[in-house]
Amino acid sequence: MKYKINILIFSLISPFLFSQEKNYTEKDLSIPTNSVTINGTLLIPLINKKTPLVILIPGSGPTDRNGNNVQMINNSIKYVAEGLAKKNIATYRFDKSVLSYTQNNKEKIDSITFDTFIKEAKTVIKYFKNTGKYSKIIVAGHSQGSLVGMIASQNNTDGFISLAGAGRTIDEVLVEQIEKQAPFLKDETIRVLAKLKNGNLVEEFNPMLQSLFRKSVQPFLISWIKYNPQEEIKKLIIPVLIINGSKDIQVKIMDAKLLHQAKKDSQLEIIENMNHLFKEIKGDLNENMNSYTNPNLPVMRNLITKIVTFVNEIE
Structure with missing residues (x-):
């Protein structure tokens, strides 16, 4: 009986496997x-x-x-x-x-x-x-x-x-995201992004924004923000x-x-x-x-x- 059940199960799944080829x-x-x-x-x-x-x-x-x-x-x-x-x-x-x-x-x-x-x-x-x-x-x-x-x-x-x-534009999106996650950083974010939008690198900003505005990333943001x-x-x-x-x-x-x-x-x-x-x-x-x-x-x-x-x- 066990043998017959195994055969039945195999016969049911074989067409399924074939159809997935x-x-x-x-x-x-x-x-x-x-x-x-x-x-x-x-x-x-x-x-x-x-x-x-x-x-x-x-x-x-x-x-x-x-x-x-x-x-x-x-x-x-x-x-x-x-x-x-x-x-x-x-x-x-x-x-x-x-x-x-x-x-x-x-x-x-x-x-x-x-x-x-x-x-x-x-x-x-x-x-x-x-x-x-x-x-x-x-x-x-x-x-x-x-x-x-x-x-x-x-x-x-x-x-x-x-x-x-x-x-x-990416500056609008970033300001919106910062406002949701850390509202107290919104004004600082707007200030930095405004300078980047004019093609200028920003030397000083709130350290809490380091991951977003670190020096190596700023040229990328400048090139992105213009579109x-x-x-x-x-x-x-x-x-x-x-x-x-x-x-x-x-x-x-x-x-x-x-x-x-x-x-x-x-x-x-x-x-x-x-x-x-x-x-x-x-x-x-x-x-x-x-x-x-x-x-x-x-x-x-x-x-x-x-x-x-x-x-x-x-x-």
Whole structure:
């Protein structure tokens, strides 16, 4: 009897395992740029025709191709890439360039600016355009990568997707965050950011803001603060999809709406219960925060569906 039960169980799970077989190939791909070699992963659907390609640009910090860093492993970008590949859309996701340097390369790390990220993204786009292997190329930028992607996409791609991207300049966002976390530092933050916005380095500031305004970071902030997402998205003459989640605790729905207002012919999608990492959150803040370190929690299917529909509708 035991033997028969085992056979029955095997017969039930075998078709399930077979149905999960990958319908795409996966390979590491490095792309040289003027500053550093970009290292990433290319997923290619197993079909005998040209497919669209979505280039996924990660968010802020030392984030890798999967959407992870040393403090947070969540596989957010990885799951998006795989979800699209299963729907016959090729994807390329890559590590932030800072991860290509060792601790001994401090001088090179400190020389990285926001413009560096834009130039690297443009090089990646150009690389794939030159291959001629794809029916269309779409850039999808997450969080900080949204602004990088929308600038790099200008006159370069067939479509752009903003994934939880800010709709305001970084100084506005930082002041808002400081006001929430440490209101007594708001005025000092405004003072420092005003100087940085004028292109000036700041020698003295409240030591409690050291992690935000340390000397090595200021040139990066100066290069970032000059870009207004609402102005940059207006420059796009391609189809644009703006996505945000109702449970995003980092980027407000208001930011997505500001981008949509600036680019009136864009498509706006607010996904119910989706957080900043595209995960479904039905409970409180603790559940939301815990998702940042849960690599097994999948991204929402609705997100993949909306991206696939947008990509396939681009002519």
